[in-house]
Amino acid sequence: MYKDIYYDDIFFNPTGLKHAQKLITSENYYKRIIEKSYHIYKKLEIIETDTLLDIGSGLGDVGKNFSKISKQVYCCDINQNFLNMAEINCQNRNNISFYKIIDFDTPLNFLKDSSITKAYASEVFVHCYIDTIINYLKELKRVLKPNGLFLFEYCIESSRSIFIPIDKNKLEDAINKLNFNIIKSEPFTTHTDKNFNGIKLLLSNEKKI
Numbered sequence: 328m329y330k331d332i333y334y335d336d337i338f339f340n341p342t343g344l345k346h347a348q349k350l351i352t353s354e355n356y357y358k359r360i361i362e363k364s365y366h367i368y369k370k371l372e373i374i375e376t377d378t379l380l381d382i383g384s385g386l387g388d389v390g391k392n393f394s395k396i397s398k399q400v401y402c403c404d405i406n407q408n409f410l411n412m413a414e415i416n417c418q419n420r421n422n423i424s425f426y427k428i429i430d431f432d433t434p435l436n437f438l439k440d441s442s443i444t445k446a447y448a449s450e451v452f453v454h455c456y457i458d459t460i461i462n463y464l465k466e467l468k469r470v471l472k473p474n475g476l477f478l479f480e481y482c483i484e485s486s487r488s489i490f491i492p493i494d495k496n497k498l499e500d501a502i503n504k505l506n507f508n509i510i511k512s513e514p515f516t517t518h519t520d521k522n523f524n525g526i527k528l529l530l531s532n533e534k535k536i
């Protein structure tokens with residue numbers, strides 16, 4: 328069985344804590360959190376009645392920002408250390424909850440059908456194999472309300488092993504078969520790899536006519 332990068336033992340106790348420390352002390356961590364939050368807020372046009380899903384929530388900082396301006400935020404991650412720290416980070420908020428991804432075939436099995444208005448995976452799928460991404464898309468089809476939105480990025484090429492390049496055509500094929508609409512597609516880059524080439528996609532759950 329393939330394993331996504333963050334699934335490896337190196338990201339779990341006690342090395343997982345080291346990884347979290349590295350993340351939080353990396354250059355301009357909070358500046359980037361604010362930039363990412365604002366970008367997602369604008370793209371998804373988040374409003375106070377929204378029920379949000381944050382896939383790969385990390386330390387919970389983006390979800391925490393949105394818990395102030397939305398009805399409910401569901402966060403999930405494959406890394407238990409990040410989830411533990413995110414829960415502490417958000418302990419004074421009563422509308423944000425955290426879930427560990429256990430089943431890779433049905434990763435969102437903690438959510439009811441048509442329960443989410445808007446979802447995002449910020450800098451997460453760039454680390455995932457295509458089968459993982461497709462499994463998430465299948466689940467998003469189930470949990471997103473009609474017209475629900477999903478924002479994410481993926482990697483096409485990179486010189487660093489932490490990023491997993493995937494086949495653009497195979498992904499777009501899956502998106503079409505699942506009847507998502509591509510609302511916007513734009514280039515995505517990362518400050519951590521100048522050779523990175525990726526795409527940011529905004530999908531809508533409405534059916535094509």
Ligand SMILES: C[S@@+](CC[C@H](N)C(=O)[O-])C[C@H]1O[C@@H](n2cnc3c(N)ncnc32)[C@H](O)[C@@H]1O
Nearest residue numbers: 331333383384385404405406409428449450451
């Ligand atoms: C670079 S961090 C981004 C954290 C956060 N989304 C942000 O933008 O600050 C990547 C996160 O994705 C999580 N992750 C990686 N693969 C995942 C998967 N298949 N399902 C859920 N979370 C995953 C990692 O554990 C980590 O918390």
